[in-house]
Amino acid sequence: xxxxxxxxxTANVRPRKKSRPRHIHVLKNLTFYLPLLVLTLLVFTAxxxxxxxxxxxxxxSMQERLLPPAFMEGGTKKYLLGTDQLGRDILSRMIYGSRIxxxxxxxxxxxxxxxxxxxxxxxxxxxxxxEALLMRITDISMAFPPMLLALLLAVVFGPGFWTVVLALSxxxxxxxxxxxxxxxxxxxxxxxxAQARINGASSLRIMVKHIFPNIVNSLIVVIxxxxxxxxxxxxxxxxxxxxxxxxxxxxxxMVNEGRSVIDRAWWISxxxxxxxxxxxxxxxxxxxWLRDKxxxxxxxx
Amino acid sequence: MMQNRAKTVLEVEGLRTSFFTRKGxxxxxxxxxxxxxxxxxxxxxxxxxxxxTVTGLSLLRLLPEPAGRILDGKILLDGIDLLALxxxxxxxxxGKVISMILQDPMTSLNPVYTVGEQIAEPVRQQQGLRGxxxxxxxxxxxxxxxIPSPEVRxxxxxxxxxxxxxxxxxxxxxxxxxxRLLIADEPTTAxxxxxxxxxxxxxxxxxxxxxxxxxxxxxxxxxxxRMCHRVAVMYAGKIVETAPTEVIFRQPWHPYxxxxxxxxxxxxxxxxxxxSIKGQPPSLINLPPGCRFCPRCPxxxxxxxxxxxxxxxxxxxxxxxxxxxx
Amino acid sequence: xxxVLLEVQDLKKHYPVTRGLLQKTIGxxxxxxxxxxxxxxxxxxxxxxxxxxxxTTAAKAILLLExxxxxxxxxxxxxxxxxxxxxxKTEYRPKVQAVxxxxxxxxxxxxxxxxxxxxxxxVNTRWKKKQIDSRVEELLQQVxxxxxxxxxxxxxxxxxxxxxxxxARALALNPALIVLDExxxxxxxxxxxxxMNLLKDLxxxxxxxxxxxxxxxxxxxxxxxxxAIMYLGRIVEYGEGEELCTNPLHPYxxxxxxxxxxxxxxxEEDNGARIILGGEMPSPVxxxxxxxxxxxxxxxxxxxxxxxxxPKLYGxxxxxxxxxx
Numbered sequence: 016x017x018x019x020x021x022x023x024x025t026a027n028v029r030p031r032k033k034s035r036p037r038h039i040h041v042l043k044n045l046t047f048y049l050p051l052l053v054l055t056l057l058v059f060t061a062x063x064x065x066x067x068x069x070x071x072x073x074x075x076s077m078q079e080r081l082l083p084p085a086f087m088e089g090g091t092k093k094y095l096l097g098t099d100q101l102g103r104d105i106l107s108r109m110i111y112g113s114r115i116x117x118x119x120x121x122x123x124x125x126x127x128x129x130x131x132x133x134x135x136x137x138x139x140x141x142x143x144x145x146e147a148l149l150m151r152i153t154d155i156s157m158a159f160p161p162m163l164l165a166l167l168l169a170v171v172f173g174p175g176f177w178t179v180v181l182a183l184s185x186x187x188x189x190x191x192x193x194x195x196x197x198x199x200x201x202x203x204x205x206x207x208x209a210q211a212r213i214n215g216a217s218s219l220r221i222m223v224k225h226i227f228p229n230i231v232n233s234l235i236v237v238i239x240x241x242x243x244x245x246x247x248x249x250x251x252x253x254x255x256x257x258x259x260x261x262x263x264x265x266x267x268x269m270v271n272e273g274r275s276v277i278d279r280a281w282w283i284s285x286x287x288x289x290x291x292x293x294x295x296x297x298x299x300x301x302x303x304w305l306r307d308k309x310x311x312x313x314x315x316x
Numbered sequence: 317m318m319q320n321r322a323k324t325v326l327e328v329e330g331l332r333t334s335f336f337t338r339k340g341x342x343x344x345x346x347x348x349x350x351x352x353x354x355x356x357x358x359x360x361x362x363x364x365x366x367x368x369t370v371t372g373l374s375l376l377r378l379l380p381e382p383a384g385r386i387l388d389g390k391i392l393l394d395g396i397d398l399l400a401l402x403x404x405x406x407x408x409x410x411g412k413v414i415s416m417i418l419q420d421p422m423t424s425l426n427p428v429y430t431v432g433e434q435i436a437e438p439v440r441q442q443q444g445l446r447g448x449x450x451x452x453x454x455x456x457x458x459x460x461x462x463i464p465s466p467e468v469r470x471x472x473x474x475x476x477x478x479x480x481x482x483x484x485x486x487x488x489x490x491x492x493x494x495x496r497l498l499i500a501d502e503p504t505t506a507x508x509x510x511x512x513x514x515x516x517x518x519x520x521x522x523x524x525x526x527x528x529x530x531x532x533x534x535x536x537x538x539x540x541x542r543m544c545h546r547v548a549v550m551y552a553g554k555i556v557e558t559a560p561t562e563v564i565f566r567q568p569w570h571p572y573x574x575x576x577x578x579x580x581x582x583x584x585x586x587x588x589x590x591x592s593i594k595g596q597p598p599s600l601i602n603l604p605p606g607c608r609f610c611p612r613c614p615x616x617x618x619x620x621x622x623x624x625x626x627x628x629x630x631x632x633x634x635x636x637x638x639x640x641x642x
Numbered sequence: 643x644x645x646v647l648l649e650v651q652d653l654k655k656h657y658p659v660t661r662g663l664l665q666k667t668i669g670x671x672x673x674x675x676x677x678x679x680x681x682x683x684x685x686x687x688x689x690x691x692x693x694x695x696x697x698t699t700a701a702k703a704i705l706l707l708e709x710x711x712x713x714x715x716x717x718x719x720x721x722x723x724x725x726x727x728x729x730x731k732t733e734y735r736p737k738v739q740a741v742x743x744x745x746x747x748x749x750x751x752x753x754x755x756x757x758x759x760x761x762x763x764x765v766n767t768r769w770k771k772k773q774i775d776s777r778v779e780e781l782l783q784q785v786x787x788x789x790x791x792x793x794x795x796x797x798x799x800x801x802x803x804x805x806x807x808x809x810a811r812a813l814a815l816n817p818a819l820i821v822l823d824e825x826x827x828x829x830x831x832x833x834x835x836x837x838m839n840l841l842k843d844l845x846x847x848x849x850x851x852x853x854x855x856x857x858x859x860x861x862x863x864x865x866x867x868x869x870a871i872m873y874l875g876r877i878v879e880y881g882e883g884e885e886l887c888t889n890p891l892h893p894y895x896x897x898x899x900x901x902x903x904x905x906x907x908x909x910e911e912d913n914g915a916r917i918i919l920g921g922e923m924p925s926p927v928x929x930x931x932x933x934x935x936x937x938x939x940x941x942x943x944x945x946x947x948x949x950x951x952x953p954k955l956y957g958x959x960x961x962x963x964x965x966x967x
Contacts, residue, residue: 205747206742206743206744206747206748207747207748207749207750209705209707209742209748210740210742210748210749210811211750211761212705212706212707213705213706213707213735213738213739213740214735214739214761214762214765214766214811215731215735215736215762215765215766216761216765217765220765224750224753224761225750228750228752228753229750229751229752363830363831363832363833364801364830478922479693480922481922508692508693508857508923509692509857509858509898509901509902510692510897510898510901510918510919511692511922512901513897513900513901513918513919514918514919514920517918535830535831536831537831538860538902575832576831576832579831579832579834579835580831580860581834581858581860581861581862581863581864582860582863583859583860583863583887583899583902587864589839589842590834590835590838590839590864591835592832592833592835592836592839593832593835593836594836596800596802596833
């Protein structure tokens with residue numbers, strides 16, 4: 016509302032210049048609204064999967080194996096995106112698969128972001144030996160190959176939802192710790208932190224009330240970008256066969272299943288693949304957009 | 317007296333510059349006129365947000381695009397209107413005919429090039445000098461700014477120099493092409509008091525040697541007293557008074573000028589209370605009608621709230637924009 | 643003579659300079675090198691000097707933001723460097739507050755003004771929310787701001803208003819001493835006077851003591867009862883403010899006054915009376931021997947290069963200079 020008025024006012028002063036800034040405006044916001052739409056849709060499907068899915072995602076129908084999507088020759092309206100080797104509906108499986116992808120990433124983010132943030136703030140603010148210890152642990156975590164560790168965990172604990180979450184969390188907090196420590200170091204020497212110390216505030220209070228609220232923005236940006244990455248990682252684990260075990264439909268697992276028949280039935284792998292790509296891209300775009308918006312140095316103009 | 321015969325280098329007429337932001341049009345500079353002569357220093361004085369820096373940037377046409385735009389006015393440099401020049405022609409003017417010194421010597425030098433390379437850049441670009449000739453010009457510029465042992469210093473990187481030395485290097489870059497006009501935007505604000513005194517004395521000497529016209533942008537009347545021949549006082553995008561320096565200190569006409577001079581702390585007299593102006597400068601988006609200073613003015617009358625005052629001449633080269641004078 | 647509130651004796655703060663991978667110590671920066679002064683209740687002392695003089699480091703030691711290398715800081719007769727943390731928290735912290743140079747950076751941008759002013763109360767008292775709210779309201783009025791503004795964020799204020807908020811926060815606990823670190827340097831000339839007058843009024847009202855850190859003598863003269871001029875970690879001249887401004891004895895003080903804002907002779911055309919110092923303040927890593935000021939001093943003798951002058955009393959002020967003898 017506000018924005019429209021001002022554009023008008025500006026336009027009145029110099030009508031011939033109005034088109035260019037507006038163009039940029041629309042383009043900039045497109046990279047916000049489209050990803051937001053994709054991610055909202057993802058959450059919506061995950062929540063209402065029962066209602067939205069036209070078929071039971073695990074119902075086998077051997078007569079209707081490898082049916083192509085409805086828009087292709089031989090396809091039927093019954094299975095909009097076709098069926099797989101066991102005659103299961105691809106669309107329904109993808110709708111249910113969004114539940115697994117989303118719940119895995121949310122669980123992992125909840126764990127990694129909180130562990131990483133606490134580690135980062137404590138290391139950055141307290142400094143000294145605490146910092147040295149915490150940051151060495153971080154370095155070691157970052158030196159491990161994550162996929163290898165995940166495979167190992169799957170072997171030890173057996174595949175399952177919580178194994179996937181554990182596998183992705185056990186090293187996933189380290190980048191957060193590093194980022195948050197950097198941000199904290201910047202804040203540690205600001206005047207307002209000095210002022211809080213002058214007022215007698217304890218270290219805990221300073222970390223909670225003064226440092227944390229000022230790193231929330233960076234955290235949100237990183238989390239947004241992590242959603243896409245984690246969905247990709249979950250898919251990769253499923254593809255390797257150590258994800259959430261079948262028959263539960265997971266996007267990565269679906270891509271893997273379609274691999275052997277890719278020459279005859281490309282749709283089994285392709286549709287989940289496209290969705291994975293779309294979600295990852297959306298996460299990255301939204302993260303970039305948020306960074307531009309939330310960074311106070313860029314907020315002025 | 318000599319100055320009255322000197323040639324006018326720059327003449328600005330009715331300059332208006334605005335920034336178009338989401339919150340509305342910010343009238344940063346709203347119709348100002350002034351001139352500078354050869355070998356003369358004009359002080360552009362005012363508080364933050366009064367438009368003095370935007371004026372400097374407008375003269376060089378270096379406003380941040382697309383938000384900032386020059387809406388109206390003429391900027392005549394030796395009779396040529398800079399606003400009529402193409403972008404390419406304007407580039408040739410910058411650095412060569414008009415140069416600028418910015419406030420912070422820490423950020424106005426590029427940390428990855430040596431001092432010599434940074435001074436050589438405008439020399440090569442604008443004067444087309446190469447090799448030994450360029451080197452001589454660089455050393456001459458360093459000598460002009462009294463930088464000791466210039467042959468050695470030109471191999472230094474900015475971080476190896478102190479703040480005062482760095483600002484001298486910035487001055488050397490600005491003077492390297494013998495400009496006609498130098499715009500100095502608060503060049504001494506970031507410097508310590510004793511270093512500031514050195515720098516000002518140095519610039520007076522540079523001006524005597526080169527006859528360059530200087531526009532000295534500052535908020536500090538102490539600096540004005542030492543440095544400038546004439547002063548233009550700005551308030552909320554307008555010039556409110558312009559006069560020769562001695563005159564303005566002896567007899568300021570505009571209540572704002574008087575208030576500014578009175579609120580400068582003095583070492584030679586003890587006061588019980590400092591003179592202060594109540595309130596704050598107006599928002600440039602929402603300017604009050606009539607005279608811009610009237611909401612804070614102790615002498616405001618009915619007419620001040622209704623109509624903008626026009627220029628009145630009250631003495632030789634002394635103009636005031638105030639209803640009191642009529 | 644009023645009661646002495648704070649006494650600093652021979653304060654030193656040295657930082658090691660390290661180099662290379664193994665952090666080998668290659669020297670020391672003597673940021674503050676043997677500084678002594680005192681502040682009486684209800685009075686103002688200004689520490690004046692250029693950047694690198696050590697005035698901010700001295701203030702940080704008093705605010706417990708830096709651990710002094712040597713020397714003592716006596717507050718109401720107790721040495722705060724030797725007090726246990728629990729007693730510091732109750733007997734010292736609440737009584738010594740600060741206002742910093744930049745009003746925006748000294749306030750957490752994510753907190754409302756109410757919470758900013760309330761922080762010292764929340765940390766140091768067990769007051770109820772209602773009590774704190776009414777105190778915040780009272781403080782805002784005291785510094786000339788509208789109580790409704792308590793719900794706003796710092797970026798909505800101008801520099802002058804921001805500094806008023808900082809003053810309100812410093813007053814919250816009824817402190818005895820407020821350290822003012824360049825309190826008006828970031829402000830416009832016409833606003834500076836408002837803040838200085840406010841500080842003066844508050845001092846008279848509450849019998850506050852101020853330690854003012856400044857680079858410009860003229861700006862703080864109005865507030866100061868006494869002034870100490872610092873150069874490269876040492877005090878070169880220290881005494882009653884009026885006397886020091888009108889009759890400076892140390893050559894550095896003279897140059898500083900001459901370079902400072904506006905005096906009668908500055909307004910005249912250059913008549914050669916002004917002292918313009920050559921050179922710059924040397925690095926505190928390798929300070930010159932003898933008197934630190936001698937390489938720039940217009941009247942230095944051989945003795946100045948060898949022997950560091952001890953501060954001696956001349957009339958009403960102490961001067962550390964051989965030439966005054």
